[in-house]
Structure formats: C-alpha cells, structure tokens
Amino acid sequence: MPMGEFELVRRFFRSKALEQAGDRQMVALGIGDDAALLNVRPGYRSVISTDSMVESVHFPSDYISADLGYRALAVAASDLAAMAARPVAFTLALTLPRTDEAWLEGFSRGLACAAGDLRMSLIGGDTTRGPLNIGVTVFGEVASGAEMRRDGAHPGDLLCISGPLGDGAAGLAVVTGQDLPAGLTEADRDYLRRRFWSPQVHWEFGLELAKVASAGLDVSDGLLADAGHLAEESGVGLQIRLADLPLSSALGCWPAAQRDAWMLSGGDDYVLLFTLPRASEPQLNVWRAAGWPVTVIGRVVGGEGVWLDRGDGLETYSGAPGYQHFGGCSV
C-alpha cells in the first residue's frame, strides 16, 4: 500500500531537526493545526519571501535529493539576508510525482541540514501529487527601520560585494558534467559543487550591514542584472570595475572570457551586493578583520543604469534585459 500523505509528512517532516531548528521562542504553534503562529517582537517586522524550484529550470535532473533539500531552503533564505533580516522559520509546499521513500529521506535530511545551519524551523506546508515542484516561503524578523532595501543608494557611495562571483555558474557547469578546464583540481570541483548545491547565506553579515549600508540585495540573477535592480530602485547609476571583481581560485582556472561572463551574468552566487556611504569606509577593514571577504567593486554615480569598466572605457548595461535566471524571477 502506498504511504498516505499524512504518514509521509509524519515520517519525513515531523522531526526535531526540522521543527526545532530555529529560535523556539518565536514559534507559538508549528506543524499540526490549520496554520502556524509566529511571535513577532514589539519593534520588529516580519520579513517574508517565496521561491519555487522546478526540475531542469532551477536545478539539473541529475541530482541527489539531499542536495536539493539544502539548496531549496538556502536559496529562499538568501532573500532574508538581502533584507538584513534574521532567519526564523519556513513553510514547504512540496509537489511530488510519487512517494519515493529514498528520495524523501534524502530531501528531508538535506533540508534539516540547511535548517540547522540557518537556524530556521519548519512550521507548516502542503504535500501534493504532481510534477516535482518545491515551494519554500521563508520568514525572518528585522527591527523596524533597520531593513536593508534596494532604494537607498546615493551618488558617492561605494559599491561592494560580500564574496566571490561566478562560482554559482561554474558550480552548475561542474554538476552538469560540462567540459572543465584542465587545471581544475578535484578540490576545486568539490568547492564549486558545494557552491552550487549548498550556497552559504550571508545573513549574519547582513545583520552587520544593516547598521551602515545605504542599500543592498543578494546576487541571484547575476551581478549586472541585480545591480540594475538596485540602480533602478535607488534612482542612481552604478559603475563597476571588472578588474576589481573577486573570484575564487577555482573560477580562475577558466579562460578569461568564460570567467568574466559568469562573474557578470552567471547568477546563483547568493553573495550580498551593497552600497556604503563614504563615511563608513573604515568599516570595510573591521569586517575584513572579522573574516568577511568584502570587496569594493565600484561606486554609485548620478544618472541611471549600470556601467561596466573593462579597462578600456565604460560600457552601459542600462536597459539591457539582464540574465533571466533560467526563466524565473522573484517579485
């Protein structure tokens, strides 16, 4: 007899590792009733974002379900970091073609691993039969007014990034078995695989940023596209210097043209792109001393659009459609 949906939920999703991964003070009522109840502290706001993942669109068909579980939550939680919010909880809307116990065991294990890393509790969800679709809605909290929005950048601010670019796209090349450069070591491949399947969410750094950054977001659609969003929402222009973009030694194994394309438009990096008032420039060294690999990659200017300096003059990306993230976008 195939497992019923209630039994499925009970067996794979009702675990301490998933239900109690986050701050237990915040969850007044979790899985088991019609809806979950979250406490929100006075002076704080609830921060909410939804993502869905579809096979062959957001991840290749050849995957390990534990990897998928980790990635589903991490990618969604990145939007909390992008708001300078503390992750709290999440719901899961899981549509599955059939009840595959091995798949579910792996998926829930990977999900629990991400929940533990991010300190987020599973508080509810829905399981349905149909073509594979993974919907994750994440909840965080932020002190009212401390949120990092896209619309606060001013001309003169520095444009900065919280980690290397291009690894998400290079990681996809590794996991889909594309031709790889000869110099890429097994350690490099491991690193890139992890960067694709287990993106690190910089939410702790996001909390730091909220104190000083004038605007920010996470790089999910690719640097140029996301810089475009920030420029548009802030009503400013952004100048980016290609030579200043940080890259991993693994990415450095690819020819410059491929490497640069991935750093500029690859997507799936989940690092934070933010603007910093000049007066806060000394903060950069404080962060670096604390181990955050922050890099200044350009500056905010008047006007509009994104301008790239490849070393031989500025090219504009204003109005370009940007990278469309395998065909999805967050609203």
Add this chain to the structure above:
Amino acid sequence: MPMGEFELVRRFFRSKALEQAGDRQMVALGIGDDAALLNVRPGYRSVISTDSMVESVHFPSDYISADLGYRALAVAASDLAAMAARPVAFTLALTLPRTDEAWLEGFSRGLACAAGDLRMSLIGGDTTRGPLNIGVTVFGEVASGAEMRRDGAHPGDLLCISGPLGDGAAGLAVVTGQDLPAGLTEADRDYLRRRFWSPQVHWEFGLELAKVASAGLDVSDGLLADAGHLAEESGVGLQIRLADLPLSSALGCWPAAQRDAWMLSGGDDYVLLFTLPRASEPQLNVWRAAGWPVTVIGRVVGGEGVWLDRGDGLETYSGAPGYQHFGGCSV
C-alpha cells in the same frame, strides 16, 4: 518575442487591486524588493499557512483561469478563518508552462476579486516556467491567545458547523460535467459551481468564534476526516448525527446515498467545524439572528475517534484513513 518574467509580473500582478486590497497599515513593504515586510501589532501573532494547487488533482483540467485565481486564494485563506485570524496578505508562487496572456489576465482578475473579498494584499511571489503549479502562502493576524486551535474540545461541548456540507463535492460534479439529477435547476447548478470555484471563507465568523469556541478547524478534507483531526488533537471522541447535517436545497436533489457520502466525506466545503462549551449555547441564537447559519451536528464525548449516528446506532470512524483530498494534505 515572448514576454519576459519581469514584464509578466509587472503587467499582471502589480496592480492596486492586488497590492492594496488589504489593510495598508499592515504592509510596510510589498512587491519589489528581496522580501516583503509586514507589521504585526503588539499583542498579536502572525498566522501563516501554505497551499498548493495542481491541475487534475485540486481542480479539473477544464477550467476558466479567473475561477482558478479566485479559488487558489480562497482555499488558502480558509486556514486563516480556521484559526480565527484576520486575513492580511499573501504571496504567490506561480509555475506556468508558458506565458499565456489570456490565461494570466483571467487568473490575475480572479485573484484580485478574491483579494478584494478577503481584503488581502499580494506582497510577493515567484514566477517560474514548468508544469502548472499554484502555491499560495497566506498571512493573517490574531491576538495572542485568541487563536482557535484544534486541541481545546472537552467532553460535553456541542459540535457545530458554520454552513452546509457536501456542496464542494456536488460543485465538482457540476463543473466536471458528471451525470446530474433531473430535479437540479439551472440556479442550483450556478450555486454549486460558485461553491466549488468561489468558496466563501467564513473568516468574519471565525473572529466571532474565537471568543467562545473551545476548538475548531475548516472542513477541507471532508467532515469525518476533519472531525477525526479535531478529535485526535483534542484527545476526545466526537458523535455526529447524520440527520442534523445541514445541506443546501441543491444538494437535496441527489439521492440520499450520494448526498450523505458527500456531506460526510466530500471535502472542499470550507465551512468551520467547531466545538462550543454548553455554557455558550445561547450564543447560537445570537449568531443565527446575525445571519450565520450555525447548526449543532453532534457533541463531544470522552474516549476517542469519530462516531456517526445514522439513526440506527453509532458507527465508529476512529482510525479510518479518512478522505485524502485528491491526494494532498496540509501539515
């Protein structure tokens, strides 16, 4: 050129009818940034529920997209009513096989209609290409401690329901073109069609209930299955009298066996099933005078499980798997 995803969102989902349908004081930041920000008043809790809808599982393939838009939000919001929460906002995770403008126009129109009826603002979402899947996460608010849970029923309480049963299943029979009884008028068919595609969410009545009900939930999986959930969570038994179940005149056109089966196990009714302490019995007449069609259908007893009185003794439904709602369940 096919419409880009950003353009799609802008055109069909960024409207005043969707973004400002609810209490504007509650939404600190809506669509357009990495995440939405919701205000939660001191002394209140955030109430959260997620539902997904899949073609041929939750709705027939022969549908009008406006109907689907309405139903997607109403079904999800019913879980807020079931917690005695006030609806506030929602996110939409929409996976579509292709950009079909007529489909999207209808869907967003139906969605906006439900948003207006329920006073809920669209605050974010995700659009993705893939097999049709509609994920809705709803947010409400409830005063801390005023929530209506499943676990508060006590022996001696009355078991009540907020509206007729069986119309959801009869509505599905109408919309899928099944053989209909001869006595069913065109007005009956219209009524049942509406009951399926535009279920009325009894959230205002839910707010009333929170003051006196000892436990409650919404009937989505079918009366016996949902009564089983309430009995289990409360650690009590429930006795239901078949003769007392309220039904519409439209449902009355079907033969008794079919009619009874739908009232007991049909699902998709989205009325509230709740338990009321005896001391609050006078409240029933107050509600009826205010136009709420409340019916006492049984009582809470010691022990466990659900017992049905068909007029010739009690049958138990304890331990029965219950109706599995086309193969999905909420956790």
